Amino acid sequence: MRRIRLTGNCSVQTSECDPAIQLAVADLIRDLKKVLGGNPTQVKSGTATIRIGMALGLDSEAWRIRITDRVEIQGGGRLGLIFGIYAFTHRFLGVDPMWFWKGIEPKFKGELELSKCQIDSKPRAFKYRGWFINDEDLLGRWKDSGKQRFSRWPRRRSTEANPDYDFYEKRLLRYYSSIVDANVMSAVFEALLRMECNLVIPASFIDIMNPDEASIVEAAVVRGLYVSQHHVEPLGVSHFGFETWAQELDTSPSFSYRQFPDAMRQCWADYAKRWWEIAGEQIIWQVGLRGRGDRPLWDHDPEAKMRAGEFISGALSDQLEIIHSVESRGQPPATLTLWLEGADLIESGNLSVPDNVTLVFADDDLSQQMRSDFHLLNRSPGQTHGVYYHLAVWSFGAHLVQGASPDKIAKTMSEVLNKGDREYAILNVANVREHVLGISAWSELVSKSEPFNPDDFIHSWVPEGTAELYRSFFAAFPQLRHEWSLHDGCARTFISSLLKYYVDLEALPEIVRMYVVDQNERLRLLLSRAIKAFDGLIERASSLDLEPEDTHDFFQSNFVLQVKILRGLYGVLLELLPSDPDFEQAEEMMVAILEALPLGESGKWSQWYRGDTKVDLKYLQKRLVQAKTTCVVG
Known part of the structure; x- marks a missing residue:
């Protein structure tokens, strides 16, 4: 031969x-x-x-x-x-x-x-397929770009001065103000293309009028990728962008399509024109209408709720007209993401969507399974459909620790493929690094029309001799209810709520009370079992001698550290459960998590966790110290 x-x-x-x-x-x-x-x-x-x-x-x-x-x-x-x-x-x-x-x-x-x-090459499973860089707190601060978003937002100073640490927009500023370094984004784009994906939503918030943010879109376009926008930014406009744009107008309109439709239309038009100038035929438009941040439009404008379907339908019509006015394609690709209230409005028949808009179904944020609208909605022959899937989702899903297993990903994506919803597939990848296993599995599923065996995949993908450890890790997640696993984001939400309950005397949110009070004994049992399983995995992992060094370091960060983070959060939560919390023991467990983080910061990953503002481990430790010194239980 x-x-x-x-x-x-x-x-x-x-x-x-x-x-x-x-x-x-x-x-x-x-x-x-x-x-x-x-x-x-x-x-x-x-x-x-x-x-x-x-x-x-x-x-x-x-x-x-x-x-x-x-x-x-x-x-x-x-x-x-x-x-x-x-x-x-x-x-x-x-x-x-x-x-x-x-x-x-x-x-x-x-x-x-x-x-x-x-x-x-084999045929593609989806026409447009790619990643959504979302909840990117670690990416934004790992390498200091020296660049900031929201710098011209008129309410920035007053929001930062708000004494409430958990005030919604103050949290958004904390999470997303840092713009990811250009070299880091280049590594994201390269990995996307190596996985034969063709699309990226490059950040949680992109104000195309800010040159430092526009440069991220420009870099993606230069790499040959299609670009799109977060579902809270139709035509690229978030409430941050609108209010920054509107401060230059004499009328100072508020962010409300109900009250100021003309101003909203003009802002959409200005942003759409700029997106087209930068991305041209590589843009896939996002249309829709949501509220401040990632919330329903009636969250800040309650009077809009009764007519929400009417307002969103009107916004869709306006946005499609604007798209045709700024660009040259006969049928510009546009998507509407049915996230939370969008899915409910479609399912109830209160929202109609033009056939030339791709309907993108989202998985449930708790279970990572497709919502009922995906299963029940009749597909119009003239309309295309797609999927928005979460490997990571805030605030009840995975974030610092990988969540959905290849088995679960394959099952859900098989349902989507069997429905024929193959126009568009986008994956929420958070900070990328924690979720490389799931990203690789999902990307293979959407890029290739080939049989996918989760067991074969995980065996070939993880370091030799560790496949069973990974399978046992995914199997050890406590199930709060069917298919709802207790991921690190959920554990953090429960811990934070309990600390507010003990320290600030705030009532527990109903979804938290349901488990920490009403199902207290069951939750104790679930946590204890998972902690025992994770301790066993850590012991088994310690006996492995993986080579070469980079494979060893990868296993330490991708498996050992993640097990320790989740085991630690479970331990903290267990110690805080009513009615006999042990704040001192809980704080010691949180310190143990912080002391384990260097496992994920060797070599080029130095200071990877300095941007941790979502799980916010250091803040939780500070709150535990506060609880330990101020709370009297009994």
């Missing part, structure tokens, strides 16, 4: 000048140098070991790798060629698509012998 030998002196040739393709070629050369050493080079013409170019007859996102007396990587279009480049690095060089976020470098080989073959 004919073979070709690749060495560190190989060359790469392409006539494609597209910046997105050139960036992928640069990544290929970097990968070749890691695996082969030497000095791989890019040449403009002549004989080369690896030739990269377009091929007729392939779909725009399809690729082909042919190995004869040279390596040929072909694509049907820009994205197809980019995907083909990364497919080669993965299949033949052994570069993990998530190498950066796992911290695992490819093995050095010096040279490779490749046999003659041809590999063609």
Whole structure:
């Protein structure tokens, strides 16, 4: 059989000048140098070991790798060629698509012998598929970009001065003010493309009028990705953006479509024009109407509730008209995410959506299973549908600790595929790093129309000899009710509510009271069982001697530390349960979590947890000290 030998002196040739393709070629050369050493080079013409170019007859996102007396990587279009480049690095060089976020470098080989073959990509399971960088508190502060959002928001100073630490908009400023460093976002975009995804919502809030935030969108577009917007930002407008835009008007309209529809339309139009200027045909519009932050429109405007369906329908009509006025495509892609109240309004028949808008069904924020609207809504033949899935979700889901197992992800996505809802798939990935296992499983499911076996996947993906530990970890989550697991966000919410109850004498929220009071003994039993299981996993993990060093470090951060965080939060919650809380023991357990964090901050990950403002472990420890010194129970 004919073979070709690749060495560190190989060359790469392409006539494609597209910046997105050139960036992928640069990544290929970097990968070749890691695996082969030497000095791989890019040449403009002549004989080369690896030739990269377009091929007729392939779909725009399809690729082909042919190995004869040279390596040929072909694509049907820009994205197809980019995907083909990364497919080669993965299949033949052994570069993990998530190498950066796992911290695992490819093995050095010096040279490779490749046999003659041809590999063609498989059809895509979804047309548009990608990640939503949401709740990104760690990403925003890991590497200091020196750039801030909300800096011109007129209510910033008064909000920051609010003495209530948990005031909603004050929390949003705490979570999202830091703009993620450009190099960090570049690593996100590279991983997306390596997983053969084509879409990104690049932040929880993006004000396109702020050049520092617009640069994130520009960078995604340069990489060849489609871009879209958070479902709280129709046409890119959040309440922060609207109020920043409106402060320059004499009338100072409030953020209310009910009261100031003309101002809202003008703001949408100004933002849509700017998004189109930056992203052009790579934009997938988000339409809809929500309130301040990620809340219903009537949360700050109660009079809007009775006519919510009418107002949202009107906003959709206005937004579609604006889209057609600013861009040139005959049928611009636009999505409406049916999150919480949107799903309820559709299900009750109080909201009608034009056929040229893709309806995006969301999973339930507690169970990560599809909501009833997904199962019950009749699909219109003229309308496309998609899915919004959460690996992480605040405030009752996973955040610092991975949540949904590959089995659960595969089951839910199979339901979506079987419904034929294949236009659009977006995944909430939070800070990325904690959720690399779930991200990889989900991305494989949406990018390839191939059978997916969760057991085979997890066995091949995790470090050798650890698959059973991961399976046992996912199986140990306490189930508060059917398919609702007690993730770290939920444990944090329960802990915070109990501390407010003891220290500030606030009433417990009903959903918290249901478990910590009404089902007190059951919750104690669930927590005790999980703690015992996690202690056993930590002991088993301590006996492993994983090599090389980067694999060991990955396992420590992705498994051992996450088990310790969740075990610690369960322990704190158990010690705080009524009616005999032990604040001193709870505080010691919180300190143990903080002392374990360096397991996830070795090497390049130094200061990874300094941005922890959602679970907010240091603040919880401070509150526990306060409870220990001020509360008298009995």
